[in-house]
Every structure is written in C-alpha cells, then in structure tokens.
Amino acid sequence: MGFFRNQFANVVEWEEFRDDMIFWKWSNREIKKGSKLIIRAGQDAIFVNNGKVEGIFKDEGSYNIESEIIPFLSTLKGFKFGFNSGMRVEVLFVNTKEFTVRWGTQNPILIPTPQLPGGMPIRANGTFNFKVSDYVSLIDNIAGMKGSYLVEDVKIRITSVLDQLLMKWISREGKDMFNLQANASEIAKGIREDLDMEMLGNGMTITGFQVMSFNYPQEIQDMITKTASHEMIGNLQKYQQVSMTDGIASGKVQGGGMASDMAGMMMGMTMANEMMKNMNMNMPQNQNPGQNPPQQHNQQHSQQPPAAPASEGGKRPNFCPNCGAKNEGANFCPNCGQKLN
Incomplete structure (x- = not known):
C-alpha cells in the first residue's frame, strides 16, 4: 500500500513563478492521496471546482491535502481518496504583492x-x-x-x-x-x-x-522658458535694453539701421546720466540748496558742459548735449526738453 501511495503522490505548487506574474493556474491534473500543497510567501492558493471557489489558503507552508486542506473545502470536505482515484480540482495561485x-x-x-x-x-x-x-x-x-x-x-x-x-x-x-x-x-x-x-x-x-x-x-518649451526668464527679470523693457547693450559690448550688434541707432541712443543716455551723477557727487555737502552765493552759482554754471553749437546752415545736432538722446531734427530734445538750436 505504501508503494502505491508514493507512486501517486504529487506536489501542488506554483511551478512557473515569475515576479511579474499576477496569477498562475495549476489545472488539468489529478490530486492523489498523499499530495502536498506548498504556499510560499506572497502567495495565496485558491481551490476552484467547476468555476466555484472552494477554499482560500493564505499562510505560507507545506500542507497535507487530504488531512489539512480537504476538511476546509466548502463542498468537498467529505471527499475520500480511493485506491486508484484522486480529486480533480484547479488551484489558482495569486501573487498578493502590490x-x-x-x-x-x-x-x-x-x-x-x-x-x-x-x-x-x-x-x-x-x-x-x-x-x-x-x-x-x-x-x-x-x-x-x-x-x-x-x-x-x-x-x-x-x-x-x-x-x-x-x-x-x-x-x-x-x-x-x-x-x-x-x-x-x-x-x-x-x-x-x-x-x-x-x-x-x-x-x-x-x-x-x-x-x-x-x-x-x-x-x-522654448517659449515657456523664455517667458519665465522675462518674468524673473520683471521688466521686459529693461530686459530689452540690457540685451541691446550687451549686444553692443559683445559686437553682436553691428552696422547701421534701427538697431544700431537705438543702441547708440541708449549708450548716449547712459553716459549723460553718469555725467550728471558725477556732477552731483562733486557738489559741496554743506551747501544750502536754497542759498547759492553768486560765486558758487557762477561756478556751477561753469561746470555744466557748454551746449553744442548748431552746425552751419542751422542744422540741429544729432544727439542731445544734455541727455544724449538721438535727435531727428527737432528744435527741442524729445527726451529731456533741452533746446537744440
């Protein structure tokens, strides 16, 4: 009897396990007397008969099907193994991990x-x-x-x-x-x-x-990046001015045309502003702005740069001598109001 038991015994386990496999079905075989069920960590074993769940087993380990599994199956708990017969049932192994x-x-x-x-x-x-x-x-x-x-x-x-x-x-x-x-x-x-x-x-x-x-x-994406850089600077007009000035300094902006004229105008304005700052810094600190002695008043006038004389034929200067803005032939500077003739 023991000889036949060993011959018919088999093991029910997940034979084709893969880490990316969600479930695997042990089927189309007969479970014989003395068979073992092996459940590994992260697996559930579900006994299915005619499409109906008979029992679910979740604890890892090795179990004797006849004595430890069948008594818990819903409709097969009275099943008795015969000498030559076994039990046909599907076992679905499910991977429980996320x-x-x-x-x-x-x-x-x-x-x-x-x-x-x-x-x-x-x-x-x-x-x-x-x-x-x-x-x-x-x-x-x-x-x-x-x-x-x-x-x-x-x-x-x-x-x-x-x-x-x-x-x-x-x-x-x-x-x-x-x-x-x-x-x-x-x-x-x-x-x-x-x-x-x-x-x-x-x-x-x-x-x-x-x-x-x-x-x-x-x-x-390039447009989004450019827009973000403008927002970081905060002032688009200032960004354009800085970009133009950088172009002049690096030699990328060359020749005539509107771009060159705008660059020259901005450079002229910058130079004029620097001159005014230097003049203010050179003024005596203890001087009362409301009281200017005649000699100091004359001295201040002498420090101001003389207005550029109009060229022959009454032609206006190309740049304002006060702020450096480009002149298009007007009698007064469009930027600071300085008279140009």
Missing part, C-alpha cells in the same frame, strides 16, 4: 486649447500601482479563461484608456496648459479614481497613480 508599473504616452495627446486650433500636443509619463483585491471577480472575468496573467497584460489594459483620461482631467476646469505640473497631483487623483472603476470588474484595485512630468514640443 505591483508598480511605469507608463508613458506613446503619441502626443492633443489637448483642446483656444491658442492652438489643432490642440496642444502633450506627452506625459509616470507610474501606477495595483494589486488583486477580489478573487471571485478575478476568476469570473480573467482566470476562468486564462492559465496565467502578467503585469504587461494589465499595462496594456490601462494604457488603452489612459489617453482619454489624461485629456479629460487636463481639460477639466480650464487648467493652465503651460503649467500643468502645478496641477499634476489633482490630475493624477482623478485618473486613479477612473482607472480603479475600470479595473474593479477584473478583481483588481488601482492603489496609486502618479504623473512624473508633462512634456511639450520643443518650440513650446
């Missing part, structure tokens, strides 16, 4: 926006987390037709609806298209809730969804 999956949009998502009639092309990437939560739904909708199920299968299911959900939650409530990262947490929360409802029927729960970054076309 899976983390990276995702990324394969193609740009065209988000409707008034600025671009065709939509704003945006890519995104991040991660999502899920785990098996309902064995009955898992068996009814997936395990009943498949012998195993991989993380890649879930990823394909998720990414098939992800573009629509991204479009839905990015467009929701008129979010700033150029600053989506500020709303990433809110967008991710809405997508996680929708994905959870999508996967609920398959016996799985989406435990987390994260958006790591939003990516714009290079032209849009």
Whole structure:
C-alpha cells in the first residue's frame, strides 16, 4: 500500500513563478492521496471546482491535502481518496504583492486649447500601482479563461484608456496648459479614481497613480522658458535694453539701421546720466540748496558742459548735449526738453 501511495503522490505548487506574474493556474491534473500543497510567501492558493471557489489558503507552508486542506473545502470536505482515484480540482495561485508599473504616452495627446486650433500636443509619463483585491471577480472575468496573467497584460489594459483620461482631467476646469505640473497631483487623483472603476470588474484595485512630468514640443518649451526668464527679470523693457547693450559690448550688434541707432541712443543716455551723477557727487555737502552765493552759482554754471553749437546752415545736432538722446531734427530734445538750436 505504501508503494502505491508514493507512486501517486504529487506536489501542488506554483511551478512557473515569475515576479511579474499576477496569477498562475495549476489545472488539468489529478490530486492523489498523499499530495502536498506548498504556499510560499506572497502567495495565496485558491481551490476552484467547476468555476466555484472552494477554499482560500493564505499562510505560507507545506500542507497535507487530504488531512489539512480537504476538511476546509466548502463542498468537498467529505471527499475520500480511493485506491486508484484522486480529486480533480484547479488551484489558482495569486501573487498578493502590490505591483508598480511605469507608463508613458506613446503619441502626443492633443489637448483642446483656444491658442492652438489643432490642440496642444502633450506627452506625459509616470507610474501606477495595483494589486488583486477580489478573487471571485478575478476568476469570473480573467482566470476562468486564462492559465496565467502578467503585469504587461494589465499595462496594456490601462494604457488603452489612459489617453482619454489624461485629456479629460487636463481639460477639466480650464487648467493652465503651460503649467500643468502645478496641477499634476489633482490630475493624477482623478485618473486613479477612473482607472480603479475600470479595473474593479477584473478583481483588481488601482492603489496609486502618479504623473512624473508633462512634456511639450520643443518650440513650446522654448517659449515657456523664455517667458519665465522675462518674468524673473520683471521688466521686459529693461530686459530689452540690457540685451541691446550687451549686444553692443559683445559686437553682436553691428552696422547701421534701427538697431544700431537705438543702441547708440541708449549708450548716449547712459553716459549723460553718469555725467550728471558725477556732477552731483562733486557738489559741496554743506551747501544750502536754497542759498547759492553768486560765486558758487557762477561756478556751477561753469561746470555744466557748454551746449553744442548748431552746425552751419542751422542744422540741429544729432544727439542731445544734455541727455544724449538721438535727435531727428527737432528744435527741442524729445527726451529731456533741452533746446537744440
């Protein structure tokens, strides 16, 4: 008798375990008298008979099926092994861990926006987390037709609806298209809730969804970067003046034309302002502005630069002698009001 028991004995265990495998089915074999069930850490063993869950075993270890498993099966607890017969039953091994999956949009998502009639092309990437939560739904909708199920299968299911959900939650409530990262947490929360409802029927729960970054076309990204640099300076006009002056200093702005004239005017104004500052610094500190002695008054007038004489034929000077602004033939400086003839 002992000879036949050893011959018919077998082991029920997860034979094809992979870390990215969600479940694996032990089936189409007969469990004989003396068989053992082996459950490893992170696994649950579910006994299924004719599509119905008979029992769920979660504690890791090695168990004698006849004495330690069958007595707990719902409708098979009275089963008796015969000399030549065994028990036909499926055992579904489920990976109980939480899976983390990276995702990324394969193609740009065209988000409707008034600025671009065709939509704003945006890519995104991040991660999502899920785990098996309902064995009955898992068996009814997936395990009943498949012998195993991989993380890649879930990823394909998720990414098939992800573009629509991204479009839905990015467009929701008129979010700033150029600053989506500020709303990433809110967008991710809405997508996680929708994905959870999508996967609920398959016996799985989406435990987390994260958006790591939003990516714009290079032209849009360059525009965002340039706009941010202007905002950091705070004064666009000043930024343009500084850029022009830097161009003169570096030799990038050369030749005639409007750019050169503007650069010359700004340099002239800068030089005139520096002259005025130096004059003010050279004035005696103890002098009362309200009382100017005649000799000091004359001395101050002598320190002021003489007005540039008009050229022959009554031609006005090209630059104001007071502030350096360029003159276009006017009698008075358009910048400081200095008379030019």
